[in-house]
Amino acid sequence: MIIVARKNITADQIDYIRERVEAAGLRTHISIGETRTIIGCIGDEARLAGVPLLSIPGVYSVHPVMRPYKLAARDFSADPTTVVRVGDHGFGGTKCLVAAGPCSVEGSGMMSKTGRAVAASGASLLRGGAFKPRTSPYSFDGLKEQGLKILARIRSETGLPIVTEVMDPRDAELVASYADMLQIGARNMQNFALLREVGQLQRPVLLKRGMSATLKDLLLAAEYVMSRGNMQVVLCERGIRTFGAETRNTFDLAAVPWLKKETHLPVIADPSHAGGRRDLVAPLSYAALAAGADGLIVEVHPDPETALSDGDQSLTFTGFDDLMRGLAVFAEAAGRSL
Amino acid sequence: MIIVARKNITADQIDYIRERVEAAGLRTHISIGETRTIIGCIGDEARLAGVPLLSIPGVYSVHPVMRPYKLAARDFSADPTTVVRVGDHGFGGTKCLVAAGPCSVEGSGMMSKTGRAVAASGASLLRGGAFKPRTSPYSFDGLKEQGLKILARIRSETGLPIVTEVMDPRDAELVASYADMLQIGARNMQNFALLREVGQLQRPVLLKRGMSATLKDLLLAAEYVMSRGNMQVVLCERGIRTFGAETRNTFDLAAVPWLKKETHLPVIADPSHAGGRRDLVAPLSYAALAAGADGLIVEVHPDPETALSDGDQSLTFTGFDDLMRGLAVFAEAAGRSL
Amino acid sequence: MIIVARKNITADQIDYIRERVEAAGLRTHISIGETRTIIGCIGDEARLAGVPLLSIPGVYSVHPVMRPYKLAARDFSADPTTVVRVGDHGFGGTKCLVAAGPCSVEGSGMMSKTGRAVAASGASLLRGGAFKPRTSPYSFDGLKEQGLKILARIRSETGLPIVTEVMDPRDAELVASYADMLQIGARNMQNFALLREVGQLQRPVLLKRGMSATLKDLLLAAEYVMSRGNMQVVLCERGIRTFGAETRNTFDLAAVPWLKKETHLPVIADPSHAGGRRDLVAPLSYAALAAGADGLIVEVHPDPETALSDGDQSLTFTGFDDLMRGLAVFAEAAGRSL
Amino acid sequence: MIIVARKNITADQIDYIRERVEAAGLRTHISIGETRTIIGCIGDEARLAGVPLLSIPGVYSVHPVMRPYKLAARDFSADPTTVVRVGDHGFGGTKCLVAAGPCSVEGSGMMSKTGRAVAASGASLLRGGAFKPRTSPYSFDGLKEQGLKILARIRSETGLPIVTEVMDPRDAELVASYADMLQIGARNMQNFALLREVGQLQRPVLLKRGMSATLKDLLLAAEYVMSRGNMQVVLCERGIRTFGAETRNTFDLAAVPWLKKETHLPVIADPSHAGGRRDLVAPLSYAALAAGADGLIVEVHPDPETALSDGDQSLTFTGFDDLMRGLAVFAEAAGRSL
Helix, strand or coil, rough: EEEECCCCCCCHHHHHHHHHHHHHEEEEEEEEEECEEEEEEECCHHHCCCCHHHHCCEEEEECCCCCEEEEEEEEHHHCCCEEEEEECCECCCCCEEEEECCCCCHHHHHHHHHHHHHHHCCCEEEEEEECCCCCCCCCCCCCHHCCCHHHHHHHHHHHCCCEEEECCHHHHHHHHCCCCEEEEEHHCCEEEEHHHHHHHCCCCEEEEECCCCCHHHHHHHHHHHCCCCCEEEEEEEEEEEEHHHHCCCCEEECHHHHHHHHHHCCCCECCCHCCCCHHHHHHHHHHHHHHHEEEEEEECCHCCCHHHHHHHEEEHHHHHHHHHHHHHHHHCCCCCCC | CCCCCCCCHHHHHHHHHHHHHHHHHHCCEECCCCCCEEEEECCHHHHHHHHHCCCCCCCCEECCCCCCCEEEEEEHHCCCCEEEEEEEEECCCCCCCEEECCCCCCCHHHHHHHHHHHHHHHHEEEECCCCCCCCCCCCCCCCCCHHHHHHHHHHHHHHHCCCCCCCHHHHHHHHHHCCCCCECHHHHCCCCHHHHHCCCCCCCCEEECCCCHHHHHHHHHHHHHHHHCCCCCEEEECCEEECCCCCEEEEEEEEEHHHHEEECEEEEEEHHHHHHHHHCCCCCCHHHHHCCEEEEEEECCCCHCCCCCCCHHHHHHHHHHHHHHHHHHHHHHHCCCC | EEEECCCCHHHHHHHHHHHHHHHHHCEEEEEEEECCCCEEEECCHHCCCCCCCCCCCEEEEEECCCCCCCEEEEEHHHCCCCHHHHECEEEEEEEEEEEEEECECCHHHHHHHHHHHHHCCCEEECCCCEECCCCCCCCCCCCHHHHHHHHHHHHHHHHEEEEEEECHHHHHHHHHHHHEEEEEEECCCCCHHHHHHHHHHCEEEEECCCCCCCCCHHHHHHHHHHCCCCCCEEEEEECCCCCCCCCCCCCCCHHHHHHHHHECCCCEEHHHHHHHCCHHHHHHHHHHHCCCCCEEEEEEEECCHHHCHHHCCCEEEHHHHHCCCCHHHHHHCCCEEE | CEEEEECCCCCCHHHHHHHHHHCCCEEEEEEEECEEEEEECCHHHHHHHHCHHHHCCCCEEEECCCCCCCCCCHHHCCCCCCCCECCEEEEEECCCCEEEEEEEECCCHHHHHHHHHHHHCCCCEEEECCCCCCCCCCCCCCCCCCHHHHHHHHHHHHCCCEEEEECHHEEEEEEHHHHCEEEECCHCCCCCCHHHHHHHHCCEEEECCCCCCHHHHEEEEEHHHHHHHCCCCEECCCEECCCCCCCCCECCCHHHHHHHHECCCCEEHHHHHHHHHHHHHHHHHHHHHHHHCEEEEEEECCCCHHCCCCCHHHHHHHHHHHHHHHHHHHHHCCCCEE
């Protein structure tokens, strides 16, 4: 932490700042400049997190210089990317993994059809929501445990591991008893009770970026899970909320390479929510792999026109098969496989 | 709902759209224009929420024309503002209510001092967090039930009703057993499990706007609570996340009069989080009352420099007393009292 | 400027950084910490503006500590607010000034009516656009010089000084020959050729904040004008572009008190563009004065329904008269007059 | 245009709305629903642009259904993409074009070196700013005409056509007399005087998206140029301003495929400004081609550490050569060449 003093700071004020910093267990280094005095704080910056430095008389500005996350930081791991295993596959290896399936588990038949279709096209995981977060209390919010049971049955049929969302800490164990990977949705990225709960389970976590979360916020959310002992976290860029009106969200593609440099956790993208439109899924998916993403999560539905949710952005089976063919080319261009 | 057709739509496609709309229980009215055909959907628009109209061939654009919330809408209530009673006071009456207190309940002594001070200056409620949402897992996250007990004791001492945050649906009953009003924080505005839970309790709810929530999203979050039977919801504008770098958040002041026209629920503002700086609290507070807010929630601490959280934006007792004097003048200018 | 080194920086790299900083005319102060080495740069930080410090091997982060503007900074002036005189009035004095009039000068008759009406209600200046920036090339873009002539005639009739927009550096002298105050619109806030041009004229400038301009950007735009010799700049908050969908722009009210602390230039608000809706003008105006604004610029039209532009947000004469009565009360509450 | 009436609209109000719409030259079609009356407006919607429909009593909401641009719209052209020729090359053909060079023309020697290097690596155009928009009036703002002369000389040396920025309408002819392609920078995207000026010149235009411009705004800016007769416009996504703090701007990748569907104009990307960091240039460039971009504009400098501007995001010659090798692979994956 670097503390920059106001021009007219007094010696007493400097002393007081030094005391406060040292009381938090850090040492200080005072540098008196022509126009400004600077107080460097040496030691563990996290200990200063609760100290309202800007409130102390004489302080002009405060500059953190250390990352606020540790377990999620790139240099925590010896490997550039930690491989997070789900079933026979691993996020973060040379193979780019694609999770595919409908927004919501609507019933057994449509899930069975979808599972077989996406497996045949080369998907590595099956997605599908049994608990659905919906902006309106009047919208369909999922089949709950019945949906989880359907997912488990389709896993038996297809061999595909299952990723599905958990929204309520009270449901975490239940969902984990059926699912291979737990999804934390964008709206719950800072639901700290939920993050702590999945941090105590030994199930890989797919953590989606919140709509107004900075990338540092996302890594701190991962840190919540990891600090409870669950190190198997995969991050997912799914678009942020900006003034942009033409797409459902703004796909922050640069998040992918930025995260790949900043953390050892695998990073995937969700082109369906990012663009919100079926015809944008393929170009956004190709771009994500080109930028270094370790995989994708894509919405696919047997008949998007009749989907109970997200029909506008779901691919048909044919559309998904075409996507996978296209992706194979871009994965290879990126030095990966599909 | 109005559906605008693509230029080259066929008669069969129009028929199919009509079928889908009518299957959802609405009637249609087709209007064939020079350049566009328009399909008006007559009836309860909410029934079309799950239908992916944009996916249907021939559809160019879809325009909702009804509000997606009912209980929260202005015309649900005979009165322009529903008064939400907490203790002896009511949010939404002629008196503007001020809730004041520290960000976190740090201990018994500081709460006692703060309670007495804010009561003396004219606060109507005491605020203080026992469960704290923190971006980092390494930050102080509150005294939990011990904090609730302290709050209850200070209520006895001062007579001030208590507003405090609930973060986890599992804690909702516990918090409600101590608190007079339940706060839902910005990060949990779309934590639907939590909204449903507090919707089942008979305790007034202070619902803060999420950092990237539109005002419609905020009203839909209120609708979650209300649709479970708890109609006592107070909305709170606390700043949104934008490119603006100079203040902690961007205080969306226009939210106050917009909401006052759109809903019958009382609307208050949180100038402490909006500005993030002690010296901005007074001007933002004055502005909120001038724009029609029904009250404020303000951070006050006996010694902001030593606060465990939000010290930079907390007022001292003197600062709060000065604020209340200033507010009295602006409340009067707005035809209210303090 | 403070330069924070990467953990593994070498002595040679430190030397090289020092050389580069000293070559720009500053001195350095090296502080070697436990986890980080910090290089403080002492002297005129502006000289480092062009040096790509982040590109130099060994550099982790760079923290400017000085304001990038000088003439616009609060401590450049002995007075807290510089009074910018226009006609008999001064922006920044105890009286809050209101500029009122239509979006566009549409003709002589409507301007004459409007001028008389707003003067009678107590406006201090008449606004009206002769050159109009329009998002579409097919929209009405103003009467040009004919509009300026009309404005000048209404000034004679009413005694109100005129504020009107200049969009093209080639028109600056022409506009200045008719107008008492030159408006720079939001879209031109970083039209540097235009800023330099009005900086060479001795006419007060009303500088509107750009839709995505930070407050530092706004002050740097003012600095462009001032650095050419024209110190008579009034800043205007008119709403920024965010995800917010319910109002035309997001009125960043906190900009008013933030600027009042950061600069000596007067600060006004434009509630018409901020809210985009007639019924929001009064609450936003009251809030602006409550937060310390030195005045307002408000759209008024004899018959908003027939206005050629911005009709939805224009007040009628009666509406403006009501506004002025309300404002008088809030101005007084703020210790000012109207 | 579709006009939705308030619930309680009267027959007289409907008649009045009809009159106003018909006065603008459109016909109306009234559809009386259960809860709402809808007035469809048939004919050229642009004629209603200036009519403040929301101001008319009885109007609840207004829904445009036609695109506000014509010349820029996809269906204006028989070909999916119009090829914009610059020198021997064409933006929008099978070959993806790369413009490369320094942010600013700093002198003859560095331009000569850069021109030769980027030509050798396969660039199609040379970029370099002679007139530079700078946020601060104290920053280096270019060599002006001397810079243009240097650019022209390097064109002779290397055969590369030149793209360079024009900021002031008074300089447009001068810049066009030296340059092969005129760049309009992000800050000037809505400098309508400048857009009109380059619309009258027969030089291809590279139009960069403004920092807070929607894609519709960008197409309307192109429409300004085209409506003056210059149809040779290439659009450029260069990042928008959002809350995102980790990169210089937020690269809105989805803009590329969205624009490719919406307009016949070629679309390129600027990965240097989007990411603001040298190590993000390659992944963002690969992603842009994968998403269908017709080319790139990239900053390259002989010695980025000593660059007078944008050094942090400029590639070295080696870095650019590596980029071009990588791009060739992704161009091929996208069915294009480099």
